[in-house]
């Protein structure tokens with residue numbers, strides 16, 4: 001039984017994925033007392049989460065990577081278990097690892113021997129090619145494409161429609177702007193944009 005945390009647009013898409021894959025949703029937590037998420041039950045504020053029902057599997061349905069990490073730390077302290085949501089129209093190759101709490105949206109392709117960390121978002125129609133290594137709390141935006149053997153550090157955000165050529169490393173906590181074309185390694189905690197993507201500022 002899945003429990004969602006958050007009730008925004010990202011959460012709505014995850015509800016659709018869970019419905020399409022036949023998973024039951026017990027309800028959702030959100031800090032706004034008037035929050036609505038389809039016909040699901042609001043279970044309380046995020047600070048009210050407990051591990052009283054060990055059959056629950058939590059998915060943090062919030063797009064911001066840092067917020068997701070903070071809540072994941074809270075869930076870990078409580079001993080809560082995480083669920084995953086993988087759209088039935090996603091294609092997952094052999095020897096692919098998908099970490100707990102991660103969501104994979106419709107029309108994604110994750111190819112042979114790629115590994116995806118925990119609490120990642122592999123957004124609509126993103127592709128991750130063979131042997132890529134994606135650490136925890138990464139967001140690959142819709143239509144982002146990673147060639148083979150790319151590494152993405154923890155908490156980085158790859159913008160919508162970006163491409164990363166083979167064997168390049170994007171550091172931790174970095175952002176690649178929408179439509180960026182990454183052909184060189186990108187350091188930790190930076191924002192890079194354009195074609196070819198160049199660092200324009202720090203992301204600390």
Ligand SMILES: CC(=O)SCCNC(=O)CCNC(=O)[C@H](O)C(C)(C)COP(=O)(O)OP(=O)(O)OC[C@H]1O[C@@H](n2cnc3c(N)ncnc32)[C@H](O)[C@@H]1OP(=O)(O)O
Pocket residue numbers: 123141142158159160175176177178179180191192193194200
């Ligand atoms: C389902 C969903 O909705 S998933 C969400 C998907 N969303 C995304 O992928 C958003 C990605 N975000 C971006 O591309 C943003 O523009 C960012 C993060 C790169 C930069 O945002 P900010 O930090 O607010 O920077 P800001 O808008 O001030 O831009 C700084 C400079 O970079 C330029 N710039 C910003 N984004 C880009 C871009 N994607 N490509 C090229 N140049 C860019 C701006 O024109 C500006 O240039 P200037 O200084 O010459 O005027």
